[in-house]
Amino acid sequence: MTFSDYLQFLLSGLTVGSTYGLTALGFTIIFNTTGIVNFAQGEFVMLGGMLGVFFLSGLGLPLPLALLLAVLATLLIGALMERLTIRPVQDAPVINLVIVTIGVSILVRGIVQIVLGKDTHALPPFTGSAPVSIAGAAVQPQSLWVLCITCGLLLLLRHFFSRTLWGKAMLACAFDRKAAFLAGIGVRRMVLLSFMISAAVGATGGVILAPLTMTSYDVGIMLGLKGFAAAVLGGLGNPFGAALGGLILGVLESFAAGLLSSAYKDAFTFVILLLLLFCKPSGLFGRRGFERV
């Protein structure tokens, strides 16, 4: 093992970790406005990739347009999910709503399987596939796209939640929902908005990772679970903890695969999740960071 090997693990870990981070971010945004853990979050990631494939090779649209449409379509699906499955039962206990999201995830997976098939697809990389060499480690240009887009999204969301009135209003719904109602904030609209943002963030993760890891109708399960692990790792409720949790998880997984065996890489994630839940259930960056946002 040389330095460049380690660097290789680190970079591929950060790349995969970005998707976990974006999924975790999606979990966090919905959790923060509604208290719901949305187990259909992984399906948003899957939809991003699969719809991208559909718009690109099914309809023959140019790549940038296909990807943009995939994200927008997923955003719309997120909105539909809230209107059709969450809003009608919004006064039910949160645990019921969480179960509704599991139902939605199974439904979405089923529909995609029937309509778009069971095949595994890949999107073409955004700018070629000739690896770039960074200090001896070979990096796909797509990895750089993934990292840059993830960072960009994070900064955008940070700005939204800490600088804009709408972002703060969404946080206010999470901090005290009753007070939000009484202050005249349209809480229902904020919940809808949180599903739309989460869906778009998830789909973006799916779209940028699909050229590297392939996509199919069932990738959402594993991505959803890992995104959830990342969100818990970062302290559920803390957006930047969530993103960081994703990166940490991706890097750990990549080193575990490289140094031990790639057969255990998924198990590794869940061992970490279990350990964390036993030892520090509030996550690595629990409440305190949350309040500073």
Place this chain on the structure above:
Amino acid sequence: MLRLRNVDVLYGKVPALIRVSLHVRPGEIVALVGGNGAGKTTTLLAASGLVRPKDGEITFEGRDVSRLSPDRIVAAGLSHVPEGRLVWKPLPVEDNLRLGAFLRSGDAAGVARDLDEVYGLFPILAERRRQPAGTLSGGEQQMLAIGRALMARPRMLLLDEPSMGLAPAVTREIFSLIVRLRRERGLTVLLVEQNARMALRIADRGYVLETGRVILQGPADELLENRDVQRAYLGRDADAGDSPSH
């Protein structure tokens, strides 16, 4: 200005309000007193759209509000300062105030002016504008909650237990502010209080609620003199002293 007619509210199968009728005229301060679980808070929640009456009529300035969403009711000019203040603790004081004007986000100049005005009313909030609201004392949080409600430019304020957990001196300060808001801005107030004596002292009229029903109503000074009210809500030494009870 605000009128409830024969309002019934159920929590599940348990009646919380039974045929409650009351009204508040423009510019009045009306006190709603009664013991724990009498339905005082429920009355306010029904007026602001957070609980739905099963039966009866709620109008604000002649308009039926019993089916309006809470944000539409705020937009109509009726703001509610909830029990326990419910400020957004992790958010800075100033964000709490600005979010109170969420519905007026198009009117930046007006919001900035009102923000200055609230800071004028509560200079301590101006000093702490960057601090998270959770770091304020109880009295300061109550001021913030009132300030937040004022940022929506209400014509009428529903105040739920503003004195709860506050030292007597702070309570007096809050109550004199309520009187001042009525005098200077013509604000109409419906005030819910366990501290019945203090509430009735600043009020024009009062209603006494017991287990979901209005059992007594009248001018505030008459209620203060009423034997039943004295025995039940003002303490036995009612006619003797000046000191705020409870």
